[in-house]
Amino acid sequence: MTQLIPQGQPGEHTLPDDLNQSHAGAAIAAKPVGGGVARRGFLQRTGTGAAALLLAGVTGKVLAAAPTPGDPNRVKLSLIQDPQTEQAESTPDPAAAPDQRVGYAIVGLGRLSLNQILPAMSQCKYSKVVALVSGDSDKARKVGRQYGVREDAIYDYHTYERMADNREVQVMYVVLPNGMHAEYTVRAAAIGKHVLCEKPMAVSSVECQRMIDACRKAQRFLMIAYRSQYEAMDRMIARRVKEKQLGPLREFIAGNSQNVGDPAQWRLNLALAGGGPLPDVGIYCLNAARFLSGEEPHEVIASVFRPADDPRFREVEQSVHFVLRFPSGWSATCMASYASHESRFFRLQGAQGWAEMNPAFGYNGLQMRKGTLVEGKNATIDITIDPENQFAREIDHMSLCVARNQTPHTPGEEGLQDQRIVEAIYESARSGRAVRIAQPPGPTRGPDPDEETF
Structure with missing residues (x-):
């Protein structure tokens, strides 16, 4: 099984001139290049024979312990913040080999x-x-x-x-x-x-x-x-549901819309796209209802609209509305459109609270709020966390699965179940009737991603 070592952050930093002298009793042998030594090269050359120095910004400096003999590629930093009360920092390995x-x-x-x-x-x-x-x-x-x-x-x-x-x-x-x-x-x-x-x-x-x-x-x-399943806010809401913090679920409301342009683009070609906004942006609403709740719908009723006078929608729908019903009694009302101004949101409501994201589903700029009772008063709380690249998170999860020989969190079975529901939505829209959805024969998701690896 491959052992992966985290790759250091891109870019080089130089050491101030005052660090090109001995520090904490260890001589720095590397010669300055243009006034300093490259950060990664400096760390690699000092190795275990001298204390490794990491830079905090341009002028500040933090003394780091030398790598331990048993783990020569690791740089150990002294603890600054209380891990019980402060967010843990992730220190990339400065000596990681790219070929790993x-x-x-x-x-x-x-x-x-x-x-x-x-x-x-x-x-x-x-x-x-x-x-x-x-x-x-x-x-x-x-x-x-x-x-x-x-x-x-x-x-x-x-x-x-x-x-x-x-x-x-x-x-x-x-x-x-x-x-x-x-x-x-x-x-x-x-x-x-x-x-x-x-x-x-x-x-x-x-x-x-x-x-x-x-x-x-x-x-x-x-x-x-499914990058949203690796996004930190979405995962936070899913954990709240799993821990019953919202109480029994009642409703989920979601929308994902944009106003598409060129009628010749492949997303408006039925053979290449498989449909209009439903498989492209509506699938975010569908997948969020399943992922956040941990339940599978058993019935759907839906409608689609395709105007006759708009050249963009000769082959695919302009908009879709659908309601998913779940065995425990709650429902998800979702919509998607290719002819509305950009809008992405969802709200998940429970008996004891609610959680929402608006914007949701996007690459960045996501915002989360929750509503709950605080000291006997209804309170709305805005939650802001450090932004992280969703694509990097999902790609790295796949890499860890390959290295560990572990089933990914969103394997093919997850995509298959969404496609089955997409087909049921289109069938309901054609027939005008509710359509039953078969439960998947087995689990559709693998183990949760390790939060500490991100």
Whole structure:
């Protein structure tokens, strides 16, 4: 089993001149470069023979103990804050070897990859990008130079299988239009690679099952990129529900909308997208209802609207509304639209309190509030936490699962169950009747992610 060491933060810092002299009885042998020594190089060269110095900002300094003989890559910091009352700090390992991180091939260089996933790789502790797949070779080479990917590790969709010989690639991150997820997941499994696949998992439950079967046959992991399930505020609400802090659940209300533009984009093509706003943005509402509550719906009633005079919606719906009913008696009312101003929110209400996020589901800027009784008075409490990159969190979770040989928190079964419900929603909208939803035959989620690793 691979042992991963967290990757240090990108960027170099230099030591002030006063630190290029002996400190705490240990001589600093490294020569200054441009007035100082690179932080990582300094730490690596001092090793166990001298006290390692870490910089707190540009001028402040903190003395750190030398690595212990049993763990030469670790730098131990003295405790400053009380761990019982203060948030724990995460200190990246300054001497981590990059080749110990799990290597990813990013399959598809569209907007999501370029704007979110590739930049997030620089914030990952256990993951690195080592290969790119694109139908545009010029773009791929430019992106490769930006992220340090060798030119011989750039592939197109015809040379995809050549990655079987690239031992650096352990995980293929499939970031293609929905209708292509199944093909490229199956092809990745066939050449012995693990797969992290963007949501929605596929455009039909049949395709979802084919993806699961292919990865199971190849003994490779399949994880669906439900980044909200790795986001700290969402996880906080899920824990409150599990600990009964809200009391019995009563209602869930959620919406996710945006006003789409170009009618020629693939999200408005039924074959590539599998539907309109429902599988794209509505699935966040659907998955949140299931994940936050820990329950599975048993019935849905839904409606969709597709205007005849809008060229954007020749093939897919403009908007969808659906109500999920759960065995314990509570319900989830959700909506999604491609023709409304951007809006993302949810509120989960219980007998003893409520929790909401507005905005929710986005890449950043999320806000959380809760309502409860405080000293006999109704109180609304705003909760603000340090922002963290959701993509980095989910990617690193996949890497830890690969290293530990552990089922991911959001495996293929989670995506399959959502797709089954999506199909029930469309069936209800067509028939005008409530549709029963079968309970999944087994668990749809793996172990919770380790919070201390993030």
